[in-house]
Amino acid sequence: MTLPSPGTRVRIGPGEWQAWPGHDGHTPHTLDIVSAHQSHDPKYAWVYGHGIDCSWESSDCTQPWCFEILVRVDVLTAAAAQPAPDTPADAPAAQVPGAPLSTPGQMARGHDGHRPR
Ligand SMILES: [Zn+2]
Numbered sequence: 001m002t003l004p005s006p007g008t009r010v011r012i013g014p015g016e017w018q019a020w021p022g023h024d025g026h027t028p029h030t031l032d033i034v035s036a037h038q039s040h041d042p043k044y045a046w047v048y049g050h051g052i053d054c055s056w057e058s059s060d061c062t063q064p065w066c067f068e069i070l071v072r073v074d075v076l077t078a079a080a081a082q083p084a085p086d087t088p089a090d091a092p093a094a095q096v097p098g099a100p101l102s103t104p105g106q107m108a109r110g111h112d113g114h115r116p117r
Contacts, residue, residue, distance in 0.1 A: 001073060002080045003036040003045055010047075010071070010079035018044060018070040025069065034065045036076060044070040 004010060010031050017025040021041065031049040039046050048065040 004080040008033045047071045
């Protein structure tokens with residue numbers, strides 16, 4: 001069994017984790033793992049980590065971790081098998097409707113058409 005190394009980002013959905021043994025979580029979370037350990041249950045492992053909120057600059061989370069939950073091992077091994085987070089962590093998973101479009105071309109045209117004499 002391969003548990004994710006520290007810093008691995010793992011997404012867990014409802015039913016894929018437990019707040020404590022036998023108590024299913026019903027909310028989705030994205031965690032940055034601080035450490036992961038086998039538990040008494042071979043299907044679940046203890047995960048210590050931070051929510052992605054903690055990586056925000058405004059966050060003042062100074063704790064070693066703020067999540068301590070049991071996560072399904074198959075979810076963790078899938079996360080561990082992913083490539084290292086060289087890919088931009090803030091790449092949008094889906095297009096955001098209404099997001100402003102950047103128009104760098106307009107600026108360049110404006111400069112070209114307005115040369116000082
Ligand atoms: Zn935190």
